[in-house]
Amino acid sequence: MENIETSEWFWAIVEKAALSREKLKEILISFSKEEIIRFQEEFVDASIELQCEPYTDYMEESEDGREDIANWVVSNGENFYFEILDKPEKIPYNVSDFTEKILYGIADEVCLEKYGESTGIYT
Structure with missing residues (x-):
């Protein structure tokens, strides 16, 4: 398995947010x-790892769809994320019914709201 640059600090925040965009906003x-x-x-580093082969072999074709899938996997926390890293065939083909549970983008919203500028970091 590749060495993914995600910390326990990061995964603890994802865990606390529990797939709630509102909860993540409260934390951040x-x-x-x-x-x-x-x-x-x-978040972006973890997500990008899933936006290439072999993971994309099991995903829908659209680039936006693939981003959503990768972001959804990260949003589901450390255990699920590393399970998918180990078993690419378990990645969902599509997550269009679950987009409200994708935590990506909240950090940008909070940064803009609190500091008047975005993070400048995107997938």
Whole structure:
């Protein structure tokens, strides 16, 4: 398995958010700008790992759909994420029914709201 640059700090936040965009926003609003950017960086790094082969072999074809799938997997936490890394065939083909449970983008919203600018980090 590749060495993914995600910390226990990052996964603890994802776990606390429990697939709730609103809960993640509540957590991140108390963070410094640097912490919000760090969270976004780790999220993007983890997500990008799933946006290439062999994972894309099991996903829908659209680029947006693949991003959503990867972001959804990260949003589901550390155990699920590493299970998918080990077994690419378990990645969902599509997550269009679950997009409200994707935590990607919240860090940007909070950073913009609190500091007047986005994190500048995107997939």
